[in-house]
Amino acid sequence: MARPWYGNGPLTQEDFDRGDKAWNTVAPTEQAIGDAWITPRAMREGDQQTVLTAFREGARRAVAAGFEILEIHAAHGYLLHSFLSPISNSGSLDERMRFPLQVVEAVRQLWKKPLFVRVSSIDDAEGGWQLEDTLVFSRKLKGIGVDVVDCSSGGIAGSATAATKTLLPRTPGFQLPFAETIKKETGIMTMGVGLILTAQQAEEALVAGRCDLVAIAREALHDPNWPLHAAQTLGADPEFARWPVQYGWWLTRREGLLRKLGLRK
Numbered sequence: 014m015a016r017p018w019y020g021n022g023p024l025t026q027e028d029f030d031r032g033d034k035a036w037n038t039v040a041p042t043e044q045a046i047g048d049a050w051i052t053p054r055a056m057r058e059g060d061q062q063t064v065l066t067a068f069r070e071g072a073r074r075a076v077a078a079g080f081e082i083l084e085i086h087a088a089h090g091y092l093l094h095s096f097l098s099p100i101s102n103s104g105s106l107d108e109r110m111r112f113p114l115q116v117v118e119a120v121r122q123l124w125k126k127p128l129f130v131r132v133s134s135i136d137d138a139e140g141g142w143q144l145e146d147t148l149v150f151s152r153k154l155k156g157i158g159v160d161v162v163d164c165s166s167g168g169i170a171g172s173a174t175a176a177t178k179t180l181l182p183r184t185p186g187f188q189l190p191f192a193e194t195i196k197k198e199t200g201i202m203t204m205g206v207g208l209i210l211t212a213q214q215a216e217e218a219l220v221a222g223r224c225d226l227v228a229i230a231r232e233a234l235h236d237p238n239w240p241l242h243a244a245q246t247l248g249a250d251p252e253f254a255r256w257p258v259q260y261g262w263w264l265t266r267r268e269g270l271l272r273k274l275g276l277r278k
Contacts, residue, residue, distance in 0.1 A: 023049040041102035084129035089168030131163035134191035192224035212243035
């Protein structure tokens, strides 16, 4: 796949001229996701053991590095999602879930802290993964000991970061209904994502019980201090105590000046 800023589609000669190279990809079947895309090699049992070992080693490195939360990515057309979706894998739901669940079990055995799994709640494509499938999968994850399901969507056909196109138009918080339904129907904790832009919007979702956590991504690129600004907006840090001390020292004095000028309440 081309880098997102170079088209986010099949590799072209321009990509090769820039020095990019095609990967040798594997998947549940030898089925490309579309014309001009690389055809993967179907995984064999030995490949699955290699992937399981890689996930175990990744969990060990996370333990050694001192991380507090680990998330397994099983969404957006990546390998584990390609096993789950009937668009990219054949067989019954139980058969399609088997390998992703093995991966989660392997990580859970080594990782004793909170474990999240990111899913595409729906494929938003004809014949694709449905919310009912996610509910079944989430119950299985809960049985393994997963703590949180991170509820995204889309990505099995076309761009690996595509959101839903037909079932749920992109509006602020457009994926929160997935988190809400999965939380209600399965009892597992969920994380809401998708155009969550403001502190008030995030707080409303949490207070209403639509999800247990909120994640932001591009909004954090736009404002790297989003969490600190959110704490201020919600009145949780009026004196900048959560900021780095070098920042807070100046900002408290600036805030006093802004109040004197009538620019702050």
